[in-house]
Amino acid sequence: MHEDGAEQRWSIGEVSRRTGITVRTLYHYDEIGLVRPARRTASGHRRYTASDVRRLYRVRALRGFGLSLEEIATVLARSSDDLATLRDLLAAQLAALEAYAARAARLSEQLRDLVGQLDAAVMPEPDQFLTTLEMISVYETYFTEEQREQLARRRTALGDETVEATKMEWLELVRAFKQHVADGTPVDDPRVRDLTARWETIGVAYASPDPQENDQISAAAAALWRDHQEEISTRISSQLDWLAPDDLPKIMEYVERVRQAR
Amino acid sequence: MHEDGAEQRWSIGEVSRRTGITVRTLYHYDEIGLVRPARRTASGHRRYTASDVRRLYRVRALRGFGLSLEEIATVLARSSDDLATLRDLLAAQLAALEAYAARAARLSEQLRDLVGQLDAAVMPEPDQFLTTLEMISVYETYFTEEQREQLARRRTALGDETVEATKMEWLELVRAFKQHVADGTPVDDPRVRDLTARWETIGVAYASPDPQENDQISAAAAALWRDHQEEISTRISSQLDWLAPDDLPKIMEYVERVRQAR
DNA sequence: CTTGAACCTCCCGCGACGGGAGGTCGTACG
DNA sequence: CGTACGACCTCCCGTCGCGGGAGGTTCAAG
Structure with a gap:
C-alpha cells in the first residue's frame, strides 16, 4: 500500500475498455455521483485512478446481482466499516x-x-383461445397471488389424472342436476340432497389446512361466478354438446336452493 | 350474438373496479390506442362496452405473460384470423x-x-469482501456468459470435494514451485518438468469436449492474469501464510519458462 | 499545422405507467 | 334551484438506467 505522487491514471476510454462499461455509462455514474473520477485534467478530461476502477468493479458486481444504483451507492458509502x-x-x-x-x-x-x-x-377456434386468455385474467382478478399458488400446489400434488377425474366427476354431477332441474325434482328430495353433498365434497381435495383460507377462496370463487356467470357458462357449454349456455346458471341456482333447504 | 341498441356500457371507474386495472392505466391504453372505449358521451366521458372489457382482459392476461403493449397490440389486431x-x-x-x-x-x-x-x-475483513466483489466483476468481464456457465456446470458435475481437492493439489504445486524458484532450479530439470506436466493436467478435468472452446477459455484466463496479476496475487497470498504477494507472478513466469524450454 | 480520434456538455428518448394540477361534469341533497 | 362533492377530463412532469445524437473542444500523431 504505497501511494506516491506518480499514481497511474486512465482516460475514460481506457477505463471503458478495461471494465467493459460503456463510456456513456461512466458519464452517467459520474453524473449521479456514484463513481466520480479522482480528478480532471485542466481541460476537463476525466482521469480515473486504480481505486476508481476498483469501485467500478464493485458497482458492476452489485449491479449484476440486481441492486439499484441507489442501493449500491448507499452500501459503497458506508461499507468499509x-x-x-x-x-x-x-x-x-x-x-x-x-x-x-x-x-x-x-x-x-x-x-x-x-x-x-x-x-x-x-382449440381450433381463435375466439375460443382468446376467451381462454380472458378467463386467465378474470381468474387472476378474483384470486390473490397466494391463493393461486395454493391452488396450483394442490393440483400438482394431486396429479393430472386425479384432477381430470375430479373434472369428470363434476361433469357427471352437472348432468345429473340438469336432469333433476328438467324433471322439477323438489329441492328436499333425498337424491338431490345426496348429489349436493357429493358436490361439496369434491372441492375438499383442494382445500388448504387453514379453514379461513378456504373461506376466502370460496368467497372469491362465488364472486367470480356472480360477476361472470354468462361468460363461464357460455365457455363451458361450448365444449360440451349436452349443455346449453343457460343451463349452468339454472343448475347453480337449483343447487343453492337445495343447500338452503337443508 | 344479438346486438340491440340498448347494449350495456360502463364508465371508466366501473371498468377499473371490474378489471382491477387502474383508471390511469385505462387512460394510458386509450392514449396509445391499445384499448379505446367504443364511444364517448357528449361531454367526453368514456363509455366502455362488454367487448372493450373483454379486450382488456386479453390485454391483462398477455401482460401477465410479460408481453409488451406493442406486441399485444399486434397480436390483438390480427389475432382473429x-x-x-x-x-x-x-x-x-x-x-x-x-x-x-x-x-x-x-x-x-x-x-x-x-x-x-x-x-x-x-471473511472478517470488509475490504476482503469488497475485493471479492471486484473479482466477480473482473471474472465476468473476461469470460463470456456461456463460458461461465460451462465452467459452473463442470464444477457442479465434479462436486465440491473434487473441486476442493483440485485446489489443494494446485496449492501443493505452487509451494513446490516456490521452492524451486528459490533454489534456482534450472528450467530443464526433469523435476520441474514433471511438476509443469501435473500443472497442466489439473485443468483438464474442467475442460469441455470442444477443444476450440477450451482454447478460448484458456485465452480469456491468460488475459485475465495478464491484466490483473497484482490483484490476484495479493488476494491469494493474503489467504495463505506461506505465500508473499510477489511470489505468484515469479512462479507463473518460471512455469512459463519451463514450458518454453520443452 | 493539420487531421482525425477522443473527449466534453446538453438534451431527447425509451416503457408503462404514477401522480398532481387545474378544470368540467353528473347527481344527490337541502 | 343552487350547491356540494365525487367522478371524470386533459396536460404535463417524474421514474430507472442508460442509448444516442448534436455541436463543440482537446489530444496525439504525422
Missing part, C-alpha cells in the same frame, strides 16, 4: 430473486400449457 | 422466461454463497 447493511441488502435481493424465479417457473408452466394447446390444435 | 403469430410470440416469451429463470437460479446460488460467507464470518 459496515458489512451488515450489504449483507442485508444481498439477502433481500436473494429472496426477491428466488420469488421472481418461482413466479417465472409458474408462468413458464402456464405458457407451456397454452402453447401446447395451440400446437395440438385442441 | 391468425393464431400463429400469437403462438410464436408466446413460445418466444416462454423461451425468454426460461432463460431468465435459469439466470436467476445461477445468481441465487452465487448470492447464497456470498451471504453464507458473510454470515460464517469466514
Whole structure:
C-alpha cells in the first residue's frame, strides 16, 4: 500500500475498455455521483485512478446481482466499516430473486400449457383461445397471488389424472342436476340432497389446512361466478354438446336452493 | 350474438373496479390506442362496452405473460384470423422466461454463497469482501456468459470435494514451485518438468469436449492474469501464510519458462 | 499545422405507467 | 334551484438506467 505522487491514471476510454462499461455509462455514474473520477485534467478530461476502477468493479458486481444504483451507492458509502447493511441488502435481493424465479417457473408452466394447446390444435377456434386468455385474467382478478399458488400446489400434488377425474366427476354431477332441474325434482328430495353433498365434497381435495383460507377462496370463487356467470357458462357449454349456455346458471341456482333447504 | 341498441356500457371507474386495472392505466391504453372505449358521451366521458372489457382482459392476461403493449397490440389486431403469430410470440416469451429463470437460479446460488460467507464470518475483513466483489466483476468481464456457465456446470458435475481437492493439489504445486524458484532450479530439470506436466493436467478435468472452446477459455484466463496479476496475487497470498504477494507472478513466469524450454 | 480520434456538455428518448394540477361534469341533497 | 362533492377530463412532469445524437473542444500523431 504505497501511494506516491506518480499514481497511474486512465482516460475514460481506457477505463471503458478495461471494465467493459460503456463510456456513456461512466458519464452517467459520474453524473449521479456514484463513481466520480479522482480528478480532471485542466481541460476537463476525466482521469480515473486504480481505486476508481476498483469501485467500478464493485458497482458492476452489485449491479449484476440486481441492486439499484441507489442501493449500491448507499452500501459503497458506508461499507468499509459496515458489512451488515450489504449483507442485508444481498439477502433481500436473494429472496426477491428466488420469488421472481418461482413466479417465472409458474408462468413458464402456464405458457407451456397454452402453447401446447395451440400446437395440438385442441382449440381450433381463435375466439375460443382468446376467451381462454380472458378467463386467465378474470381468474387472476378474483384470486390473490397466494391463493393461486395454493391452488396450483394442490393440483400438482394431486396429479393430472386425479384432477381430470375430479373434472369428470363434476361433469357427471352437472348432468345429473340438469336432469333433476328438467324433471322439477323438489329441492328436499333425498337424491338431490345426496348429489349436493357429493358436490361439496369434491372441492375438499383442494382445500388448504387453514379453514379461513378456504373461506376466502370460496368467497372469491362465488364472486367470480356472480360477476361472470354468462361468460363461464357460455365457455363451458361450448365444449360440451349436452349443455346449453343457460343451463349452468339454472343448475347453480337449483343447487343453492337445495343447500338452503337443508 | 344479438346486438340491440340498448347494449350495456360502463364508465371508466366501473371498468377499473371490474378489471382491477387502474383508471390511469385505462387512460394510458386509450392514449396509445391499445384499448379505446367504443364511444364517448357528449361531454367526453368514456363509455366502455362488454367487448372493450373483454379486450382488456386479453390485454391483462398477455401482460401477465410479460408481453409488451406493442406486441399485444399486434397480436390483438390480427389475432382473429391468425393464431400463429400469437403462438410464436408466446413460445418466444416462454423461451425468454426460461432463460431468465435459469439466470436467476445461477445468481441465487452465487448470492447464497456470498451471504453464507458473510454470515460464517469466514471473511472478517470488509475490504476482503469488497475485493471479492471486484473479482466477480473482473471474472465476468473476461469470460463470456456461456463460458461461465460451462465452467459452473463442470464444477457442479465434479462436486465440491473434487473441486476442493483440485485446489489443494494446485496449492501443493505452487509451494513446490516456490521452492524451486528459490533454489534456482534450472528450467530443464526433469523435476520441474514433471511438476509443469501435473500443472497442466489439473485443468483438464474442467475442460469441455470442444477443444476450440477450451482454447478460448484458456485465452480469456491468460488475459485475465495478464491484466490483473497484482490483484490476484495479493488476494491469494493474503489467504495463505506461506505465500508473499510477489511470489505468484515469479512462479507463473518460471512455469512459463519451463514450458518454453520443452 | 493539420487531421482525425477522443473527449466534453446538453438534451431527447425509451416503457408503462404514477401522480398532481387545474378544470368540467353528473347527481344527490337541502 | 343552487350547491356540494365525487367522478371524470386533459396536460404535463417524474421514474430507472442508460442509448444516442448534436455541436463543440482537446489530444496525439504525422
